Amino acid sequence: MPTILVTNDDGVHSPGLLALKQGVAALGTVMVLAPERNWSASSHAKTMHKPLRLQTVTLADGSEAHASSGSPTDCVALAAAGVLGEVPDLVVSGINAGYNLGIDVTYSGTVACAMEATIKGMAGIAVSTVWPGQVEVDMQALYRRAAEIVCELGEQVLLRGLPPQTLLNVNVPGVEPSQLRGLHITRIGSRQYPNDELIRRKDPYGRPYYWLGGGRPVDVHDDHTDVGAVANGFVSITPITLDMTNYAFLADLERWDLQLEERPAAEGPRAVGRE
Numbered sequence: 292m293p294t295i296l297v298t299n300d301d302g303v304h305s306p307g308l309l310a311l312k313q314g315v316a317a318l319g320t321v322m323v324l325a326p327e328r329n330w331s332a333s334s335h336a337k338t339m340h341k342p343l344r345l346q347t348v349t350l351a352d353g354s355e356a357h358a359s360s361g362s363p364t365d366c367v368a369l370a371a372a373g374v375l376g377e378v379p380d381l382v383v384s385g386i387n388a389g390y391n392l393g394i395d396v397t398y399s400g401t402v403a404c405a406m407e408a409t410i411k412g413m414a415g416i417a418v419s420t421v422w423p424g425q426v427e428v429d430m431q432a433l434y435r436r437a438a439e440i441v442c443e444l445g446e447q448v449l450l451r452g453l454p455p456q457t458l459l460n461v462n463v464p465g466v467e468p469s470q471l472r473g474l475h476i477t478r479i480g481s482r483q484y485p486n487d488e489l490i491r492r493k494d495p496y497g498r499p500y501y502w503l504g505g506g507r508p509v510d511v512h513d514d515h516t517d518v519g520a521v522a523n524g525f526v527s528i529t530p531i532t533l534d535m536t537n538y539a540f541l542a543d544l545e546r547w548d549l550q551l552e553e554r555p556a557a558e559g560p561r562a563v564g565r566e
């Protein structure tokens with residue numbers, strides 16, 4: 292029976308995590324290890340200079356889960372290293388409060404958990420939906436439907452596997468489940484944050500501080516993109532690769548006038564590896 296790790300970046304007590312945990316129960320043995328606090332927009336943060344603690348917590352349905360003091364991807368790395376006994380076959384991350392569309396995937400701790408899974412040789416699926424309160428919708432019903440979709444997808448992933456360096460990013464539109472229009476396989480689309488506000492204030496001691504953010508994203512609703520699919524009411528599934536090479540630009544870059552004298556390879560140890 293496969294082992295499934297449920298994690299997230301919103302913190303172990305997020306209702307989206309509980310719904311996901313309940314929704315994937317049919318896939319196998321489900322374990323939960325998630326951060327003890329909200330780490331949204333922490334991307335692929337890794338704790339290197341302090342130890343990690345684990346505690347057992349009780350979720351809202353009375354079930355036991357594990358919480359770590361580390362980042363979302365620390366949780367995945369801990370599970371991959373066997374901290375829970377079984378090493379998971381599949382990692383599902385979410386259900387995130389807020390879509391992870393377009394450029395969001397570079398900020399997202401939710402998506403980074405699926406990336407970390409991929410790096411560690413496990414299958415990874417990230418799933419996100421609308422912010423609670425962002426739209427008038429029955430969030431519990433939406434979470435249940437999103438978790439069902441991940442369960443169906445997870446079954447296929449366990450059966451077929453994923454190509455190397457590949458994870459899946461799922462976004463479920465914030466509509467009543469009966470209003471979902473279907474499912475699109477997508478590429479990453481265009482979502483930008485051009486209107487992030489810079490707030491300048493003074494602290495009680497007269498020193499300036501700054502607060503960045505709050506700007507609404509500007510989306511381009513192209514067909515076949517994650518951004519477009521969700522805007523049009525379709526569940527979006529995007530295959531993402533960890534190979535971020537821009538292959539189309541490789542040859543052009545070769546032709547740049549970048550001068551560095553070439554010399555024969557030196558004997559002895561090569562200048563790679565961690566110091």
Ligand code: MN
Pocket residue numbers: 300301330331332387388401
């Ligand atoms: Mn989050």
